[in-house]
Amino acid sequence: MRNNRIGIKLGSVIITVFLIVLLFLGFAIDKMFTNFYTAEMRKETEEIASHFTVMANATDVTSEQTMMTFAEFSNVSIFNILDNGTVNLHSGVHDSADxxxxxxxxxxxxxGGKIVSLMYKDPEGHRYFVSGQPVTKGGVITSALYVMASTEQMEQSLSGVRNLLVLSGMGAFLLAMGITWIIAQVLSRPLLQMQKATRKIAVGELETRLEITSRDELGSLAEAINDLAADLQHYRDSRQELFSNISHDLRTPITYLEGYSRVVKDHLYETEEEKDRYLDIIYQEAVRLQHLVDDVFDLAKMEEGKISLLEEELNLSDLTEQAVQKVKLKAKEKGLALSFESSGPVTLVRGDGKRMEQIVLNLLENAIRYTEKGSIQAGLQYAGSSVILSVEDTGIGIPEEDLPYIFERFYRVEKSRARQFGGTGLGLSIVKKLAELQGGKIKVTSRLGGGTRFEVYFQRQPDPGGHSK
Ligand SMILES: Nc1ncnc2c1ncn2[C@@H]1O[C@H](COP(=O)(O)OP(=O)(O)OP(=O)(O)O)[C@@H](O)[C@H]1O
Ligand SMILES: [Mg+2]
Incomplete structure (x- = not known):
């Protein structure tokens, strides 16, 4: 019962409106018929009465006889009253004493020469139309002729009409009830389905989907619920994946830390040099762990939209040059040439200095990490209203089929690369998010074995003074 409330509400409104309309209509039709029959009967009675007055003009016995026969034939009663009040002629079913x-x-x-019409109800409850008319002889009114016609037949016809009205009203009412019930079902069934589905989704059955294909508001509501379930499902799956990735990547350095620290603690080394090497590994792994924790933390904050940017006017040329200086040593260790070039008049870009440096450093570190020999070129191009930051290398490159995914968190081209190069696959996803947060867009072009080029597009700060720095 509770589940069908909309149906009941809608049904009662429709039925109420229908009943009101039906009652008014029935009443009006009944009134119309009654008025019509009454008018007809009055006309008829008056016509009959005027015939009788013509007949009464002839005083002979035959005409009286004719009148009697005619009255019987027309099913009316007649009274002829003289001016002294005596009835000199009476015929018909009506009791002459009344x-x-x-x-x-x-x-x-x-x-006085007028015609009188009235409705009369006798003591037994029979109703009559009465028409009284003057009978004139030689220009003098000699008597008053009353004609009484019973309304019984008219009432029978009217009650026939009323029965018909009630019957058809009841039929229409039943039909309306049926249609309302069907409409209520059609409307409330999908709503009930949606209610069930949302309850299922709420308790975690995220595979639940609705199969409502109508193109109305209900259809789009169902579509929205399906989208919501799909989003939640995607969110849950990616969160599970994230947790398993994080725990997997935490486990590796922790195993190293555990193993090597035990070796040192239990003096399982032979020389001091060996001990130093182990301590160095412990240190490296601790640093790696620190990076991983920082990255995960950054990503979580960005995904929740909680990261706050300290925006200022930045000179990207200075910033990139400083970042290049920072990684110079690493590049030198691998024997890679590292250069920086800026073209076009330098203009300021709005952004957070520390985050911008994180972008450049991440791209430079990737370039150094994934290049065995050759060169790395960092560049800034000021063109039109945009500034393009680029980092290009002559490294191992990225296979085309992996390109669409490299900005996803924990995505690494080959798992073997990670072992060889030690990455966790978070760097580029952080770079992409940071760039977007500062109004930038990132693009990549790469050829397997031929090198990779990353480009980040930023919108140049509008220069109201018209001068550049
Ligand atoms: N310059 C590049 N040349 C070749 N491959 C690259 C380059 N930059 C990124 N990649 C590939 O893209 C993957 C994702 O890069 P990303 O920076 O996100 O992760 P990572 O470098 O493996 O780890 P992290 O940066 O989190 O320490 C890398 O694993 C690598 O395979
Ligand atoms: Mg990286």
Missing amino acids: RSFIRSSDLDKIF
Whole structure:
């Protein structure tokens, strides 16, 4: 019952409106028929009465006889009243003793030459139309002729009409009930389905989907619920994946830390040099762990939208040059040439200095990490309203099929690369998010074995003074 509330509400509104309309309509039709029959009957009675007055003009016995026959034939009663109040002629079914319908005021009118019409109900409850008309002879009104017609037949016809009205009203009402019930079902069924589905989704059954294909508001609501479930499902899956990736990547350095620290603690080394080497590994792994924790933390903050940027006007040329200086030693150790070039008039870009440096450093570190021999070129190009920051290397490159995924967190081209180069696959996803947060866009072009080029596009700060630095 509770589940079908909309149906019940809608149903009762429709039924109520329908009932009101039906009642008014029935009443109006009944009134119309009653008025019509009454008017017809009045006309008929008056016509019959005027025929009788013509007949009554002839005083001979035959005409009286004709009148009697005619009255019987027309199923009416007649009373002829002389001006002294005596009834000199009576015929018909009506009891001749009952004369209460004859009022002296009416008689006065009739003898004054007028016609009187009235409705009369006798003591037994029968109703009659009464028409009283003057009978003139030689220009003088000699008597008043009353004709009484019973309304019984008219009432029978009217009650027939009323029965028909009630029957058809009941039929229409039942039909309306049926249609309303169907509409209520059609409307409330998908709502109930959606209610069930959302409850399932709420308790974690995220594979739940609705199969409502209608193109109305209900259809788009169902579509929205399906989208919501899909989003939640994706969110849950990627969160699970994230947790398993994080725990996997934490486990590796922790195993090293555990193993080598035990070796040192239990004096399982032979020379001091060996001990130093182990301590160095412990140190490297601790640093790696620190990086990983920082990266995960950054990503989590960015995904929740909680990272706050300290925006200022930045000179990207200075910033990139300093970053290049920082990684110079690493490049030199691998025997790679590292250069920086800036072209076009330098303009300022709005952004967070520390985050911008993180972008450049990440790209430079990747370039050094994934290049065995050759050179790395960092560049800044000021063109039109945009500034393009680029880092290009002559390294191992990225296979084309991996390119769309390298900005996803924990994505590494080959798992073997990670072992060889020690990356966790978070760097580029952080770079992409940081660039987007500062209004930038990142693009990559690469050829396997031929090198890689990353480009980050930033919008140049509008220069109201028209001068550049
Ligand atoms: N310059 C490049 N040349 C070749 N491959 C690259 C280059 N930069 C990134 N890649 C590939 O893209 C993958 C993702 O890079 P990303 O910087 O996100 O992770 P990572 O360098 O492996 O680890 P992290 O940066 O988190 O320490 C890398 O594993 C690597 O295979
Ligand atoms: Mg990296």
